Amino acid sequence: MNNTEQVLLDVRGLSIDIINEAGPQRVVHNLDFRLERGRTLGIVGESGSGKSMTASAIMGILPDVAVADGEVFYKGNDLLQVTPAQRRKLSGPELGFIFQEPMSALHPTMSIGEQMVRPMRLHLGLSKSEAQSRAQELLDLVGIPAQRGVMGSYVHQLSGGMRQRVMIAMSISCEPALLLADEPTTALDATIQKQILDLLMRLRDDLGLSLILISHDLGLVAKYTDDVVVLLDGYEMEAGTTADVIACPRSGYTRGLLEAAPRLGQRLDRLPVINKSEFTKAVAK
Numbered sequence: 698m699n700n701t702e703q704v705l706l707d708v709r710g711l712s713i714d715i716i717n718e719a720g721p722q723r724v725v726h727n728l729d730f731r732l733e734r735g736r737t738l739g740i741v742g743e744s745g746s747g748k749s750m751t752a753s754a755i756m757g758i759l760p761d762v763a764v765a766d767g768e769v770f771y772k773g774n775d776l777l778q779v780t781p782a783q784r785r786k787l788s789g790p791e792l793g794f795i796f797q798e799p800m801s802a803l804h805p806t807m808s809i810g811e812q813m814v815r816p817m818r819l820h821l822g823l824s825k826s827e828a829q830s831r832a833q834e835l836l837d838l839v840g841i842p843a844q845r846g847v848m849g850s851y852v853h854q855l856s857g858g859m860r861q862r863v864m865i866a867m868s869i870s871c872e873p874a875l876l877l878a879d880e881p882t883t884a885l886d887a888t889i890q891k892q893i894l895d896l897l898m899r900l901r902d903d904l905g906l907s908l909i910l911i912s913h914d915l916g917l918v919a920k921y922t923d924d925v926v927v928l929l930d931g932y933e934m935e936a937g938t939t940a941d942v943i944a945c946p947r948s949g950y951t952r953g954l955l956e957a958a959p960r961l962g963q964r965l966d967r968l969p970v971i972n973k974s975e976f977t978k979a980v981a982k
């Protein structure tokens with residue numbers, strides 16, 4: 698496989714503006730990064746650095762007030778240019794998404810089984826009974842055996858960890874090539890967080906997924922990703938293999954973060970204040 702075939706997602710010059718009464722306000726500035734097949738890319742940054750906006754642009758779910766510019770090539774197609782119909786065909790079978798808060802992504806009045814069966818019937822053409830047994834297989838895969846009766850449950854009846862496992866099972870149900878997880882474990886306690894991330898890594902290896910992991914937790918990104926993009930106020934501070942960036946950060950901002958976070962696992966939004974404006978000025982183009 699040559700290098701071009703190896704690249705699954707190629708983001709070039711991605712900028713995002715929020716349009717408000719005062720005019721457009723740029724919140725993401727000219728990002729360039731790539732995700733290679735079978736690898737995990739971390740997008741790390743403090744709160745408000747543009748991680749979710751970047752994820753939303755890739756997944757085609759930007760809020761109405763936001764406008765994206767640039768190119769986001771996925772298997773040769775620019776995701777910023779696809780029609781809504783093309784996007785619907787991609788969402789599920791090609792692109793899976795795990796949200797920070799499963800409550801907002803899961804339907805409140807549909808059973809978990811019904812919600813899981815629907816996309817598999819639509820995208821994979823499975824019969825109802827085939828989709829039902831596949832749904833239970835997927836729940837088994839994420840550590841929810843049939844005896845728990847989750848297929849017949851509703852989201853409000855499940856714990857936070859169980860909801861996130863259900864989201865993961867749903868996100869992989871149509872066998873996407875790329876899975877984007879936006880702060881998938883932020884709302885969970887440390888033990889469950891580790892279980893969920895270990896599960897994601899196992900699925901990545903077993904199913905041959907490529908993964909984007911968005912987090913404000915530098916320690917988590919250091920531990921679970923192959924490559925990393927560091928964002929600050931919508932600017933790309935640096936990008937490279939995670940091992941290189943952690944061992945030898947080129948950006949003073951990343952160095953500051955690492956020095957300020959001697960214990961990996963510390964959340965970036967709780968770190969001491971670093972003088973950020975000097976770094977964003979340096980990269981502003």
Ligand SMILES: Nc1ncnc2c1ncn2[C@@H]1O[C@H](COP(=O)(O)OP(=O)(O)OP(=O)(O)O)[C@@H](O)[C@H]1O
Binds near residue numbers: 743
């Ligand atoms: N719906 C919206 N309307 C207007 N501005 C928004 C909206 N969503 C995000 N923003 C702004 O865009 C910028 C980037 O936000 P974004 O949510 O992408 O950051 P983030 O790094 O994901 O932070 P967090 O971890 O807190 O979600 C911020 O300045 C934020 O205030």
